Amino acid sequence: MTKTSLTAALALCLIVLIALASPKDAQKAKDDPKPGAAGGQPQKPVAIDPEELKQAGELVGAMPQATQALCNALRWLIRPELQAEVMKGRRHQAPSMPPFEEERSQPLSLAERLRLVVVLQSGLPLMPPVQQAADRLVQSPMPSAGEGLGPCAIEMVALRLLARMEGIKSREKLKARGRDVLRLADEQAQHTQAPKGNQMIPAAWFVNHYWRAVIARAAFDLDINGADKAWSSDLDLLLRAAQGDRGWHSGGPLELPYQDANSNLFALGAIALAAQAPDKLLSKGRRASAQKALEQGPALLKKYMPYYGALGYDGCYGLIIAGFPRELVPADTPNAENWHKNTLTNLVAGQRKNGSFAPRGDRAASLGLHGTSDSAPGDMPVIIETSLMSLYLCGGFFAPKPPLAEADLARLGEVMLALALIEASQMRVVSDDFRQRVIDAIADGCAFLAASQLDDGHFPGHFEHYTGHQALVLLTLLHGGSARDSEPVKKGLAWLEKKEFSVQTVSYDAAIMLMLFQKYYESEIKASGMLEARTEKDRVAARKKLAQSLPKERMALFQKLVSHLDSAHTGGDGGWTYAKVGKTDGFAGGGDNSNAQYAMLGYRSAVMLGCEVKTEVFKRETQRLLKTFYPVNLDNPPPGTHRRSDSRSPDKSPAPKVTVPEEFKELSPEAGGWGYSCIKTPPDLAMTAAGGSSLAICMDELRLRGSLEKDLEKEINRRI
Incomplete structure (x- = not known):
């Protein structure tokens, strides 16, 4: 089983994270600039002659489909020098391999x-x-x-x-x-x-x-x-x-x-x-x-x-x-x-x-x-x-x-x-402004997703039959600026309606659909005062107001999705799994931190949508995460992870300077995190981020409900 049953659409849905290049990518771009970039700054693009473009279209259009596709794939793989000039200043993503025609003596990768x-x-x-x-x-x-x-x-x-x-x-x-x-x-x-x-x-x-x-x-x-x-x-x-x-x-x-x-x-x-x-x-x-x-x-x-x-x-x-x-x-x-x-x-x-x-x-x-x-x-x-x-x-x-x-x-x-x-x-001309480049990347990713939608409203891709796949694309489009009454969103929701918002990978499907509806009804949530609620009394008032502005059948659906999340909890000190516990044919086990993270994200969205979620859910998950936190000796980190100062680290960029808030200086935080399984195992970066996210959600919920003791808050902050 993979850590998540999300589809290939996930990478596209997180286009904003991809756009924000990692320090490793930034260093590589500096050392080995791609066509279209010089010294980390976009180059001025060359003008494209309309007549030449027309001739190019005629030449390519006359080729058989298979030959055209093969030549284009070869073009990407071999990185011919002849295209470098035309790509200047434009967003062209070449492979990380050196050009095929470049003279080299190193072993072949x-x-x-x-x-x-x-x-x-x-x-x-x-x-x-x-x-x-x-x-x-x-x-x-x-x-x-x-x-x-x-x-x-x-x-x-x-x-x-x-x-x-x-x-x-x-x-x-x-x-x-x-x-x-x-x-x-x-x-x-x-x-x-x-x-x-x-x-x-x-x-x-x-x-x-x-x-x-x-x-x-x-x-x-x-x-x-x-x-x-x-x-x-x-x-x-x-x-x-x-x-x-x-x-x-x-x-x-x-x-x-x-x-x-x-x-x-x-x-x-x-x-x-x-x-x-x-x-x-x-x-x-x-x-x-x-x-x-x-x-x-x-x-x-x-x-x-x-x-x-x-x-x-x-x-x-x-x-x-x-x-x-x-x-x-x-x-x-x-x-x-x-x-x-x-x-x-x-x-x-x-x-x-x-x-x-x-x-x-x-x-x-x-x-x-x-x-x-x-x-x-x-x-x-x-x-x-x-x-x-x-x-x-x-x-x-x-x-x-x-x-x-x-x-x-x-x-x-x-x-x-x-x-x-x-x-x-x-291709877009690369902007001189980094913020604009991020905005352009998000827009391009959303345009790609919208263009991929089929006539029946669903988006093709890996595990496309999962409602979570479809909801994730819709969530991305909404975050990318699409209006909720835009055609792709309306058609996508109609497809989910036709599927009766069913769940297969329970934790993922249910949670992502709840997150989708939180974004979909964002204006109603803001108007109800839900985001400003600081006490349980505030939330009850906001919940009542929100219920008056949302369709009753939607409120019933949200609570049903919460029930699905509840059903995927493995019980005791365990986490969440892919299917309803007791009907898993042996696949549930003790759950995993990927399912658990999505469950907590789903519960958080459910609360914002006015659903009832038991306080015990957040207490239990807090205790599990604190109990399974795995301390790490930073001088000897787990396999596959390196500190930036380590010579083995592929990331050669300088470490970021982080100012620790005054209230955290006395916490004596201990380095560590969580692994994939819901028991205490050596951590990895992804699941550590997931665990920290879940603890933050739990802490916020327990504080609002008046169930956050000072010692518990201190322990949570230490782990985060």
Whole structure:
């Protein structure tokens, strides 16, 4: 389970936080300014000639949809120098990787290896940057295989493509490197060994079977002996793992379609590679068994197709189906080619103006390509998604004819410049004023959200069927300045009405809907005096006045949402969980601090909306947070966290100067925080912020209700 079941829309909904660049980003911008910025200040943009823009549109418009999308994605990944001038002074977000054509000697990062595979698979010819990348690759440390076979597979594919290029130097070194990578991958048998008993099977197990197939096929094409050894035994194991109409499911006695959808997708991807393997790579019997197993594919795709859409059509999904036989489509599909065309349209619909693709869910996270948190760039998820989508547009890892193999390089340069010109014409000119840049970023984020709304009123995205997803987008639009009678807000609320404001991930859905309505009825709340209430008597008067101005059915809904929050409390000293306790099929546990934070935010909004929330709720949560506070020795902080003064910290900016208020100086605050679970565990930054927020809410509520003793207030302030 992730810390939150919020969707990909969450990142967009917090656009204001993204706009306020972190000190790390600020330092990087100073050290390595992006096109469009100089010395931290916006550059004066160049004027765009209308006639040139028209010609650019005609050039790009004449291209097939897939080719256009691929060229635009390549433009983002390789960061061509030719677009730098046109991007000056405009908001263009380039990847954190250095430009592909930049002369460098450092080892290739995992992000750069992914990019190299895309460049090679697209069919671009041998160029000096390609040879340079090949030289850097063979001198780089071996890929990490401890967490999965993905990095090994990506490198093996890169070596295969490089070794097959006409004119490439050091071909034997590339093959020798391939033998080392195969040996490393074969040693990692634990990634694909048989699950024990009736345990849940993580998606990564099926993913590693897919990567094993990719590694074996690439090694075979490199003429490396023994490429089939580990794959053959793993394939036998995978073929035996199918069980009835659930196919290659995620294990356990319960049918979990969201998990089963992904496990079947990855399994079918591995089996499809086996069914189409060269004659000498796998035995005739194993290929026949794989082909027989694929006969189950159409029925499984039909069964799980709704869940692929709900989880987000992403580059991972595209890459896997690109390796299927063309005729492998969901059962009862009237026309296979139309299905492929519609799939292409759905997949490229999310491409950004700059050519990149935003991550649409957590399916790609199972691939094991993110690298370590200390080494991976912050935009690694976007690099992965854009690379995977590009590989889908190329026809997969082993497409017989790369799409740009016959492209003229000069013409390709014209296309990329045209795409850059079109992007620049649509991007804001960067303001000299920081505050205005923040306002522009919020406006752009809200405009994107509003434009994504479908005709029925809902907003597509990861877990889009959750009411919390929809409410979060509406909450963002309202905070971004949209009027509550604006069309996107009215249509979105109508969709929620149609769904009867149902809850699935109880704490999140109920809390976010309450926060939405607090913002929606902000004017009525202010007019009632609720925000100025300082005593319980004040609040009772404000509540009475507010009730007269709100629809009765809404007041009933708010109280019902509070009841949902109550039902998700795990009891005793526990926190809140995803589902109603007692009806969770074993998923509740002791709750977690992410659910607990949202519950407290929901209760706070409920109080502002005039709902009755028991004082015991805030007392109990206060005591739990104080009890589970985990002290930290700042000279030896938890793994993954560093003080800014620490040489290991990626943040090199100076620490902020904080003036401690006089009334806090005698508190003797103790450094520390909270972890993810609701018990006392080493803290992380996110959950520490969540715990501090919840304590502040509890303290305010207890003070207003006359239930805040001085000693308790002191302890709360110490922890905050």
